[in-house]
Amino acid sequence: MRVLLFTGKGGVGKTTSAAATAVLAARRGLRTLVLSTDPAHSLADALGVPLGPEPTPVATDLLGQQVDTQRRFEESWATVRGYLRELLGRGGVDALAAEQLTVLPGADEILALLEVRARVRAGDLDLVVVDCAPTAETLRLLALPAALGWYFEHAFPGHRRLARAARPFVGSEALPADDVFGSVQRLHADLAEVYALLTDPARASVRLVLTPEAVVVAEARRTFTSLSLYGFAVDAVVANRVIPAGGDDPWRAGWVAAQAVQLDEVRQSFAGLPVHLGPYLPEEPVGLDALAAYAEHLYGDADPLGAPPEIRALHVESDGEETVLSMPLPLAERAEVDLARAGDDLVVTVGGQRRVVTLPEWLSPRPVLGAALTDGRLVVHFGQVPVGAA
Ligand SMILES: Nc1ncnc2c1ncn2[C@@H]1O[C@H](COP(=O)(O)OP(=O)(O)OP(=O)(O)O)[C@@H](O)[C@H]1O
Ligand SMILES: [Mg+2]
Numbered sequence: 001m002r003v004l005l006f007t008g009k010g011g012v013g014k015t016t017s018a019a020a021t022a023v024l025a026a027r028r029g030l031r032t033l034v035l036s037t038d039p040a041h042s043l044a045d046a047l048g049v050p051l052g053p054e055p056t057p058v059a060t061d062l063l064g065q066q067v068d069t070q071r072r073f074e075e076s077w078a079t080v081r082g083y084l085r086e087l088l089g090r091g092g093v094d095a096l097a098a099e100q101l102t103v104l105p106g107a108d109e110i111l112a113l114l115e116v117r118a119r120v121r122a123g124d125l126d127l128v129v130v131d132c133a134p135t136a137e138t139l140r141l142l143a144l145p146a147a148l149g150w151y152f153e154h155a156f157p158g159h160r161r162l163a164r165a166a167r168p169f170v171g172s173e174a175l176p177a178d179d180v181f182g183s184v185q186r187l188h189a190d191l192a193e194v195y196a197l198l199t200d201p202a203r204a205s206v207r208l209v210l211t212p213e214a215v216v217v218a219e220a221r222r223t224f225t226s227l228s229l230y231g232f233a234v235d236a237v238v239a240n241r242v243i244p245a246g247g248d249d250p251w252r253a254g255w256v257a258a259q260a261v262q263l264d265e266v267r268q269s270f271a272g273l274p275v276h277l278g279p280y281l282p283e284e285p286v287g288l289d290a291l292a293a294y295a296e297h298l299y300g301d302a303d304p305l306g307a308p309p310e311i312r313a314l315h316v317e318s319d320g321e322e323t324v325l326s327m328p329l330p331l332a333e334r335a336e337v338d339l340a341r342a343g344d345d346l347v348v349t350v351g352g353q354r355r356v357v358t359l360p361e362w363l364s365p366r367p368v369l370g371a372a373l374t375d376g377r378l379v380v381h382f383g384q385v386p387v388g389a390a
Helices: 014-027 042-047 069-090 095-101 107-112 114-122 135-155 160-170 178-198 214-229 250-269 288-299
Strands: 002-008 032-036 056-059 062-066 127-131 204-210 234-242 275-279 315-318 323-328 337-342 345-350 353-358 368-374 377-382
Touching: 002 014, 002 178, 002 214, 002 234, 014 032, 014 042, 014 056, 014 062, 014 127, 014 204, 014 234, 014 288, 032 042, 032 114, 042 062, 042 288, 069 107, 107 114, 114 127, 114 178, 204 214, 214 234, 214 250, 214 323, 214 345, 214 353, 234 250, 250 275, 275 288, 337 368
Parallel strands: 002 127, 002 204, 032 062, 032 127, 204 234, 234 275
Antiparallel strands: 056 062, 315 323, 323 377, 337 345, 345 353, 368 377
C-alpha cells in the first residue's frame, strides 16, 4: 500500500498528472483510489465523471473521491472551536473577533487528509493518489499536524490530572470540559498519525509537478527544500507541458530551446530523482483514455508507482564522545538556514519556514557545538553534557 501526493504551483498540472497516474496504475492492475480536497471539483472534470464525497467507482480497480472538507472540518473541530470561542469571549475578546480567531486557515484541508489514513487503515487498496492544493497551502497543511501538536501541548495541559491540580489557581470555569479534552486529544492523536504516515518514505511520498519555466522551477526548488524540512520524501518530478520539438516555426523553436535549458536545471536540481516528462498536448487530456495515454507518455515502461525513495530521514548518531543529528535539507543555502534552541527543542528555520525538532531526552542537555550543510543535509554536532549539569 502506497500513498502518492501530487503538489506544485497553481495550474501546472497537478490534477491531470495525479488522475493520469491513478488511471494508469488501475489499468495495470493496482486497486487505486484518487482523491482530491479541491472544492472546485477539478478531479471530476479531469476524469470526466461525477464524483461523490465517498469513494465512487470510476473504472475497473479505480475509485475517485471528492472529499467534503467542510463537513470533515465541522465534525472534528466543532467542539474545540466552541470551547475556544467561549474562552476568548470570557477573556474579553468580542464575539466576532473570537469567531475569527478560532478558524485555523487550511485546517479543513488537513482534516481531509484524515480520509487518507482511513483508507490506508481499511487496507483494501494498493495505491492512494492525492491531488493536493497548490504549493504554499499544501505545505502548510502537510506541516500542520506537527505544528498543531506543539500548539495543543502548550495551549492545553497534557493531562486531565494536571488540569485538576491547576483548578484552584485558575478557577474551574476557565478549564475545558471533559468532552473538549477528549476531542482535542483525539484530534491531536489522529493528526499525529497522519503525519507519521505521510512522512514515512516506505508508505508515502510526494511527486513534485512543474512546468519547464524559470519561475516555476525556482518555486519547485524551494518546495523541495521545505518538504524535506518537514520530513516529507519526494520520489519523482513531473515536468509537464513540455513542447515537442519539430517544424520550422521560430516561436516554437524558441520555446523548445528555453524549455531545454530549464529541463537541464531540473535534472541538476533534483539530481537522483526520476524526472517524468509530460508532453504539451494539442488538447486538454480529459477522460480516462486521454489520461491513460498521457500517463503512458509520462512513465513509458517505468512503473507509475515507482520505488519508495531511498532517503535517510532525520536521525541521530552517537559514538559516546560526540553526537550528530542530521536531516535532509536539499538545495538550502547556508545564509537562509537558522538554528535555535527552545528549551528541549531544536528549532530549524529555512527561509522563514520553521520546524520544531523535539530532541530525545538524553540529547537535550547537550550543547550544540556547530552545524553545517553537507551534501544536501543539515548536520548538527552536539557536545558533552556540561559537568555538574547532569
Ligand atoms: N500536458 C498538457 N497538455 C495540454 N493540456 C494540459 C496538460 N496538462 C494539463 N493541461 C490542462 O491544463 C489545465 C490545468 O491543469 P490541471 O487542472 O491539471 O492543473 P492543476 O495544477 O491541478 O491546477 P490547480 O492549481 O488549479 O489545481 C487543465 O485544463 C488541463 O486539462
Ligand atoms: Mg488541480
